[in-house]
Amino acid sequence: MSEDTATIGKSYFTPFNIIAGLIVIMGLVLTVIRFTGGLAATTNLSDYNPWGLWIGFDLLVGVALAAGGYVTSAAVYLFGMKKYHSAVRPAILTAFLGYALVVLALHYDVGRPWRLPYPFIVQQGTTSLLFEVGACVALYLMVLFIEFTPVPLEWLGFKHARNLVVKLTLLLTVFGVVLSTLHQSSLGALFLIAPSKLHPLWYSPYLPVYFFVSSIIAGLSMVIFESTLSFRFFKHKMDESHSAEKDTIALGFGKAASFVLAGYFIIKVIGISAGNQWHFLTTNYGLWYLVELLGFVALPCFFYAVGVRDKNVTLIKWTAFWTVIGVVINRFNVSMIAFNWHLPSSERYFPHWMEIGISVFIVTVGLIAFKFIVTRMPILYEHPEYKDAH
Amino acid sequence: MSISRRKFLGWLGAAGLSTTLSKAASAATTKHFTGYPDSVGVLFDNTRCIGCRKCEAGCNKVNELPAPDQSFDDLTVLAQQRRTTARAYTVVNRYDKVNHPKGPLYGKIQCNHCLEPACASACFVRAFDKTKIGAVTYDETVCVGCRYCMIACPFEIPTYEYYKALTPRVMKCTLCYPRISKGLLPGCVESCPTESLTYGKRRDLLRIARERIHRFPERYVDHIYGEHEMGGTSWLYLSAVPFREVGMREDLGVTPAPELTAGALSGVPIVVGMWPVLLTGIYAISKRKEKIASAEKEQAVTTAVEQAKAEAEAQLAEALAKAEEEKKKAIESEGQKALKEGDKPQAEEADKTETEEDS
Ligand code: SF4
Ligand code: SF4
Ligand code: SF4
Numbered sequence: 001m002s003e004d005t006a007t008i009g010k011s012y013f014t015p016f017n018i019i020a021g022l023i024v025i026m027g028l029v030l031t032v033i034r035f036t037g038g039l040a041a042t043t044n045l046s047d048y049n050p051w052g053l054w055i056g057f058d059l060l061v062g063v064a065l066a067a068g069g070y071v072t073s074a075a076v077y078l079f080g081m082k083k084y085h086s087a088v089r090p091a092i093l094t095a096f097l098g099y100a101l102v103v104l105a106l107h108y109d110v111g112r113p114w115r116l117p118y119p120f121i122v123q124q125g126t127t128s129l130l131f132e133v134g135a136c137v138a139l140y141l142m143v144l145f146i147e148f149t150p151v152p153l154e155w156l157g158f159k160h161a162r163n164l165v166v167k168l169t170l171l172l173t174v175f176g177v178v179l180s181t182l183h184q185s186s187l188g189a190l191f192l193i194a195p196s197k198l199h200p201l202w203y204s205p206y207l208p209v210y211f212f213v214s215s216i217i218a219g220l221s222m223v224i225f226e227s228t229l230s231f232r233f234f235k236h237k238m239d240e241s242h243s244a245e246k247d248t249i250a251l252g253f254g255k256a257a258s259f260v261l262a263g264y265f266i267i268k269v270i271g272i273s274a275g276n277q278w279h280f281l282t283t284n285y286g287l288w289y290l291v292e293l294l295g296f297v298a299l300p301c302f303f304y305a306v307g308v309r310d311k312n313v314t315l316i317k318w319t320a321f322w323t324v325i326g327v328v329i330n331r332f333n334v335s336m337i338a339f340n341w342h343l344p345s346s347e348r349y350f351p352h353w354m355e356i357g358i359s360v361f362i363v364t365v366g367l368i369a370f371k372f373i374v375t376r377m378p379i380l381y382e383h384p385e386y387k388d389a390h
Numbered sequence: 391m392s393i394s395r396r397k398f399l400g401w402l403g404a405a406g407l408s409t410t411l412s413k414a415a416s417a418a419t420t421k422h423f424t425g426y427p428d429s430v431g432v433l434f435d436n437t438r439c440i441g442c443r444k445c446e447a448g449c450n451k452v453n454e455l456p457a458p459d460q461s462f463d464d465l466t467v468l469a470q471q472r473r474t475t476a477r478a479y480t481v482v483n484r485y486d487k488v489n490h491p492k493g494p495l496y497g498k499i500q501c502n503h504c505l506e507p508a509c510a511s512a513c514f515v516r517a518f519d520k521t522k523i524g525a526v527t528y529d530e531t532v533c534v535g536c537r538y539c540m541i542a543c544p545f546e547i548p549t550y551e552y553y554k555a556l557t558p559r560v561m562k563c564t565l566c567y568p569r570i571s572k573g574l575l576p577g578c579v580e581s582c583p584t585e586s587l588t589y590g591k592r593r594d595l596l597r598i599a600r601e602r603i604h605r606f607p608e609r610y611v612d613h614i615y616g617e618h619e620m621g622g623t624s625w626l627y628l629s630a631v632p633f634r635e636v637g638m639r640e641d642l643g644v645t646p647a648p649e650l651t652a653g654a655l656s657g658v659p660i661v662v663g664m665w666p667v668l669l670t671g672i673y674a675i676s677k678r679k680e681k682i683a684s685a686e687k688e689q690a691v692t693t694a695v696e697q698a699k700a701e702a703e704a705q706l707a708e709a710l711a712k713a714e715e716e717k718k719k720a721i722e723s724e725g726q727k728a729l730k731e732g733d734k735p736q737a738e739e740a741d742k743t744e745t746e747e748d749s
Contacts, residue, residue, distance in 0.1 A: 035555060035556075036555055037555060038551075038552060038553050038554050038555040038556075038558065039550075039552040039558070040552035040553040041553075041555075043552070045537075045550075045552060046552075047473065047474070047475060047476070047540065047546070047548075047549040047550065048473070048546060050537035050538075050540035050541055050550060051537065051541060074669075077673075078669050078672055078673045078676065079672060079676055080673075080676030080677065080679065080680055109536075110534050110535045110536050110537075111533070111534070111535020111536075111537070111550065111551075111554075111558040111559075112533070112534055112535045112556070112557070112558070113534075115515075115532070115533070115534040115535070116534060118515050118532055118534055119514040119515045119534065122515065122532055123515050123516045123517075123532055124515075124516070125513045125514040125515050125516040125517075127510075127511045127648060127651075127655070128511065128512050128513055128514040128538065129512075129651055129654060129655065130512065130514040130536060130538045131514035132655070132658060134514055170673065173669075174665070174666050174669050174670065174673075177665060177669060178661060178662060178665045178666060178669075181661050181665060182658060182661055182662070185654070185657070186654065189651060189654035190538070190541075191541075192650050192651050192653075192654055193508055193511070193512055193541070193542045193647055193650050193651050194541055194542060194544070195643075195650065196544045196639060196641065196642050197541070197544075205653065208654050208657070
């Protein structure tokens with residue numbers, strides 16, 4: 001670790017730092033514009049399109065891709081799959097950062113961000129699914145924070161506090177799964193109230209189930225995808241067990257993802273049949289729906305299965321990447337592309353570059369935080385003092 | 391013992407889940423709210439409307455909204471289809487392509503003041519209130535600005551002051567709540583020169599509308615829009631042509647918005663109640679499996695150790711027996727070798743079981 005700080009100290013002007021620095025500067029400028037000029041100055045939102053990229057990407061995609069946290073901790077601590085243990089900490093870290101950034105992003109999106117606690121402290125709109133989402137996200141962020149604290153505590157050397165928190169692991173994991181089930185599905189349920197606006201191929205009473213199941217897929221795939229990236233960029237930070245377990249994790253999670261994708265495919269088809277929406281498949285939206293269903297659900301399901309059978313970790317990694325894209329597309333479809341499909345094209349939404357800029361800024365902040373933590377704290381290796389203490 | 395009990399609990403949970411689900415579903419569909427008795431509304435009759443935009447002007451005045459870009463006397467704006475905006479609670483549109491002998495028809499758009507408003511059920515801070523009198527009001531002092539109400543409203547009515555940096559509000563028709571509470575007419579109704587707009591108790595308005603259809607069946611389509619749409623609205627409409635031709639959606643259905651989400655909401659207590667039970671059950675099972683596995687491992691290790699020991703002893707004895715025939719020096723060296731070999735398989739065995747356990 002000390003070597004690393006030394007090398008960082010030598011030159012701050014690594015390509016990563018330069019690009020990240022520029023993005024952060026841009027983000028700060030856009031932030032000023034957003035809070036002085038209002039949403040109209042920075043977004044293409046309109047009365048027809050009240051939700052744009054900051055909900056479609058920052059909230060929906062952000063939460064889905066942060067699902068690795070509850071999926072992994074449930075697998076290891078509840079289902080007793082100890083061999084994936086080394087995946088827990090990176091997944092918890094990603095989830096924690098992911099949710100923290102989702103909450104940050106919401107401050108840009110809502111009109112009066114300082115009132116975000118109002119639904120809890122002033123008046124509770126309990127008939128709203130957004131209330132459920134808000135409450136669960138807020139609580140889960142706290143749970144993730146506590147689940148994460150052993151890392152800085154080990155880093156700082158606070159043994160007692162660390163051991164105390166570790167004792168809560170089981171309770172926190174159960175809590176995390178309950179909260180995640182609720183808000184992952186509620187994000188889909190948000191759109192249940194608008195059957196007249198969302199295209200029938202995407203609108204379904206099963207939306208909450210779809211969102212929950214696909215969050216498992218996203219979580220599993222993100223863990224594989226991320227461990228690939230971590231191995232590439234932070235290899236020197238990994239201890240033996242993390243490097244060694246990397247492929248086991250890819251195979252195990254790939255297998256699980258294949259199964260869940262298969263289930264997801266089936267319930268999607270059931271949904272279309274139950275709603276008898278087959279005739280839409282011949283339209284342009286239908287074509288796009290088939291791209292999503294076949295290209296980003298059926299195909300990765302197949303490739304995961306092949307990858308697991310042939311123990312082809314490279315194939316699994318690429319499939320994980322592909323699957324993640326598929327989940328992004330799905331969330332975009334529900335919140336933007338197939339939403340307001342009935343409107344003439346002049347009234348449809350396309351993000352303003354500044355909206356994209358803020359989203360890129362927020363993701364970059366996440367990467368910087370991830371890098372900062374991973375290069376300093378025991379994420380990809382076990383702290384020597386706590387080996388086998390789990 | 392503990393496994394079977396947990397399993398049983400798990401099954402119980404699963405069974406409970408399915409029965410609760412079906413109960414919740416039927417509870418959601420049997421609930422039917424037909425609006426507050428004596429609540430008011432407005433009836434709009436497009437056979438009488440001349441598209442003068444006086445209602446727009448009246449609304450602008452009584453609500454003290456900012457002056458419009460083009461004066462309310464300017465009828466050229468009717469060439470385009472417009473919608474409500476943050477500066478206009480109501481707009482009038484002209485529909486040229488209608489199959490109507492007397493030429494184009496007009497439509498007036500504003501909040502319909504649903505009996506069970508989507509906006510109110512969607513708001514997570516309860517900023518909207520369906521008042522007893524019938525108006526759906528909005529409280530800007532609590533609104534967070536999430537704009538979910540705009541997503542939810544099937545009539546695409548609420549608008550937002552996107553251009554305000556710090557104090558944006560949701561803007562929509564209030565049914566002139568402050569005026570009607572005082573017994574005054576809504577601004578738009580008051581300024582309408584042709585009585586296209588009729589204000590009154592919703593019950594009476596329905597009767598009036600039915601009467602008009604009954605007396606002039608050739609003048610109206612036989613439908614009162616708003617009687618049942620989205621569970622019913624306080625604003626009601628009569629039309630000379632099918633409603634879809636005057637820009638009104640006929641595919642909204644009669645299900646009130648809150649029912650669309652009732653199922654998902656009723657899932658919450660089920661998840662909260664059942665997941666922890668199931669998950670601790672699963673945890674207990676995996677823990678038990680682990681225990682059995684570790685017990686088996688221990689067993690395996692002890693057997694291996696015993697075997698290795700026995701082998702080593704046997705070898706030692708053999709070596710000793712052999713040694714009797716050899717010289718004293720040779721005896722010593724042979725004995726040591728045997729001891730070493732005896733140690734090795736023991737260590738290997740232990741290693742092997744450990745790796746098996748790990749994978
Ligand atoms: S028309 Fe829209 S804004 Fe008005 S009460 Fe109904 S749901 Fe709410
Ligand atoms: S924008 Fe305001 S009124 Fe509309 S749902 Fe959000 S908090 Fe409620
Ligand atoms: S009822 Fe009042 S607020 Fe609503 S459109 Fe008429 S004048 Fe405007």
